[in-house]
Amino acid sequence: MTPHPTGDLGDESQQFGLLVNSVTDYAIYMLDPRGVIRTWNPGGERIKGYRKDEVVGTNYARFYTPEDIATDVPARNLAIAANEGRYAGEGWRLRKDGSRFHASVVIDPVRVDGVLVGFAKITRDVTERYLAQEQLRSAQHELLQAQKMEAIGKLTLGLAHDFNNLLSVVTNCLDLISAQPHGEVSDKYIRTALRSVERGALLTRQLLTFGRGHELAPERFDTGKAIRDMHDMLQRSAGDAVAVELDVAGDLPSVNLDRGQLDSAILNLVCNSRDAMPSGGCIKITVRLQTERHPDDPHQEPGRFLCITVADNGEGIAPDDQARIFEPFFTTKTVGRGSGLGLSQVFGFTSQSGGFIRVDSTPGSGTSVALYYPVAE
Ligand SMILES: Nc1ncnc2c1ncn2[C@@H]1O[C@H](COP(=O)(O)OP(=O)(O)OP(=O)(O)O)[C@@H](O)[C@H]1O
Ligand SMILES: [Mg+2]
Structure with a gap:
């Protein structure tokens, strides 16, 4: 579309055409009721990599991933727009070179005298923002996880030290008792008790290791x-x-x-x-x-x-x-x-x-x- 010969912006529809064709940050285009692409703008070319003559006349489902096509997402989104008055969402889409970008999409039904004649579609590439948010989310998750482990570690360490001391006392007492004269029955009990103490000591050693309180060699x-x-x-x-x-x-x-x-x-x-x-x-x-x-x-x-x-x-x-x-x-x-x-x-x-x-x-x-x-x- 060329500007009005006198140098002004021309009538309203010419101005509108100029606007759409000057936008490069947004893909703005029209679909027919079945999703076939009818118009294209430089934003569409910049974001998705297709020239106008490559896409006009083809179905817009080509921008969707095979997973989305398999579950009929393109047709569903048009149905949502037609039935609910608008579809808005985000998702992965495909560029001409096969690479993926994260798209923010709005689809509005276009009606003439109440009859659906097509859809107006606006797509924005929000990959950078999406990836930054994802990174932030995962960093926050990891931080939370690390803080949790740190807190459990401290608690465990304290408990393990106390138990270690208690178990030492029990072991010492059992050793003293076994050094005294005692019968066969007591001997059995002493051995059972020592075995349990050993098991307890093993557990506390593991807890000490978890709390990083175990002296490494x-x-x-x-x-x-x-x-x-x-x-x-x-x-x-x-x-x-x-x-x-x-x-x-x-x-x-x-x-x-x-x-x-x-x-x-x-x-x-x-x-x-x-x-x-x-x-x-x-x-x-x-x-x-x-x-x-x-x-x-x-x-x-x-x-x-x-x-x-x-x-x-x-x-x-x-x-x-x-x-x-x-x-x-x-x-x-x-x-x-x-x-x-x-x-x-x-x-x-x-x-x-x-x-x-x-x-x-x-x-x-x-x-x-x-x-x-x-x-x-
Ligand atoms: N290779 C694995 N395959 C499936 N699940 C696993 C595997 N390794 C660990 N897990 C899961 O992690 C849990 C914790 O493992 P961990 O070794 O700390 O304790 P445990 O094996 O249950 O008991 P313990 O090692 O003290 O005898 C396990 O109960 C199991 O559910
Ligand atoms: Mg285990």
């Missing part, structure tokens, strides 16, 4: 060899129905870690995988050197991490549970089968060692837990 060792040495023990713990496979990269650098805690962490992961595969399956342990950015320190340069992944093809973790698995005493197992402290130990030890954990789980198809430990440079 780091040492430099060859992790590849350490994990290969554990293979037999892990296979025995997993049982006959579950195969434990190792895939350890050669030439792994040494790390500075508490070896006993690392062994416990891997054993805890293997036991969890075993429990998730009651009718058998495969646990694959992979050890690799990886360059990563620490998630708690995203501004830091990426560094080298030893990555130990324990993956199974078990029942997976329900999405609602995934945020809670590291909490002490969170368990989905029946009483006596699990105390909910295994992953708390893994979490406490790994974060106290400067590392981090990534969990990837799909209900019904399996879980993979990856432990990252900084490499001692």
Whole structure:
């Protein structure tokens, strides 16, 4: 459309045409009642990448994703606009080059003498805003999660210290009693009590680890060899129905870690995988050197991490549970089968060692837990 020859903006319809054709931030176009594109503007070309001659005469459903087309979203949106007087929404759409953008869409029905003759459609590319909001949401979620774990850690640490002291007193008293002359029956009771105290001490040690109050004893060792040495023990713990496979990269650098805690962490992961595969399956342990950015320190340069992944093809973790698995005493197992402290130990030890954990789980198809430990440079 060209301006009026005298240089003014011409009559109202010419002015309107000029307006629509000058807008490049919004795709503004008309559809017929079935969704076939009738007009196009530079905004449409800029946002979606199609020239006018490529789209006019084709159905607007081409901008929708295959998932939306499969569920008839394009026709449904037109029906909403026709029946309710307007459709407004946001969603992913496709550009000509196949890339996706997040669109804010408004569709208004156009009626002449009460008869639906088409739709006016306005689309805006809000991808940047959408991604920024998503990022903010996930950062807030992570912060909340970290604060929660911190709070539970403090509480746990306090409790564990107190229990440790109480248990020491009980152990000492039992030792004193057993040193006195006593009969066979008392001996049985003393042994039962000592066993319970030992069990209690184990639990409090795990709680201390979770609260990062356990004094670590780091040492430099060859992790590849350490994990290969554990293979037999892990296979025995997993049982006959579950195969434990190792895939350890050669030439792994040494790390500075508490070896006993690392062994416990891997054993805890293997036991969890075993429990998730009651009718058998495969646990694959992979050890690799990886360059990563620490998630708690995203501004830091990426560094080298030893990555130990324990993956199974078990029942997976329900999405609602995934945020809670590291909490002490969170368990989905029946009483006596699990105390909910295994992953708390893994979490406490790994974060106290400067590392981090990534969990990837799909209900019904399996879980993979990856432990990252900084490499001692
Ligand atoms: N590989 C896995 N597959 C499926 N669910 C898992 C897996 N690992 C952990 N979970 C879930 O996370 C929960 C917490 O695990 P965690 O190891 O902390 O405790 P637990 O195994 O229940 O008890 P404990 O380890 O103290 O014997 C488990 O009860 C289970 O629901
Ligand atoms: Mg466990």
